[in-house]
Amino acid sequence: MSLHDQLLTIERTFWRSDPDAYRTAVIEEAMFVFAETGAIGRSAALDALEHALASDRAWDKADIRDATTLQLDQNAALLTYKAAARRKNETASTVVLATSVYVRRGEDWKLAFHQQTPVSG
Numbered sequence: 549m550s551l552h553d554q555l556l557t558i559e560r561t562f563w564r565s566d567p568d569a570y571r572t573a574v575i576e577e578a579m580f581v582f583a584e585t586g587a588i589g590r591s592a593a594l595d596a597l598e599h600a601l602a603s604d605r606a607w608d609k610a611d612i613r614d615a616t617t618l619q620l621d622q623n624a625a626l627l628t629y630k631a632a633a634r635r636k637n638e639t640a641s642t643v644v645l646a647t648s649v650y651v652r653r654g655e656d657w658k659l660a661f662h663q664q665t666p667v668s669g
Contacts, residue, residue, distance in 0.1 A: 552617040554657055555627045555650055562659070563633060565606035570594050574659045575651065581663040600635075608636040623652040630667075643667050 549557075561569035570593065578590045585596065600606045615629035627648045632641040649661035 551619055551625060551657075552615070552627075555617055555625060555648070556612065556615055556629075558650070558657060558659065559627060559629075559646075559648060560610070560612065562662075563607050563610035563612070563631070565597060565601060567594060567597055567601070570597060573656075575653070578659055579661050581661075583664070583666050604637060605635050607633050608638075609634045611641075625650045625657070631664075 558569075558573050561573065570590070574590050574593075576590060578593075579587055580589070580593045581587050585592070588596075597606070610631050610633035612629050612631050615627065618626045618628075620626060627650065629646055630643065631646055632643045634641045644664040644666055646662065646664045648659055648663075650657045651660045652658075
């Protein structure tokens with residue numbers, strides 16, 4: 549499997565609102581940047597995800613397109629894409645430009661940074 553396909557596979561698990569994916573595939577010192585929260589760490593992102601699940605506002609569907617991967621070196625890579633995602637019980641999608649930075653830990657790629665910038669459709 550290509551690096552691009554590996555990173556997209558990991559990224560799609562995050563959009564399925566799976567807390568175990570965060571625990572497994574996100575490094576402890578990871579940073580997230582969202583319009584709603586500003587910069588937050590892994591723990592706060594996981595708390596927000598669990599709150600969204602508990603309040604039935606987790607992501608239900610995400611369409612990722614125009615994905616591009618840039619391998620920065622053998623242990624770091626950047627993934628960018630546009631996503632149209634919808635939360636459970638909502639009809640309108642949220643559209644974002646997303647950037648994720650991955651680092652290799654042993655044989656596995658792990659998320660180190662993720663940012664979403666809201667855009668119109």
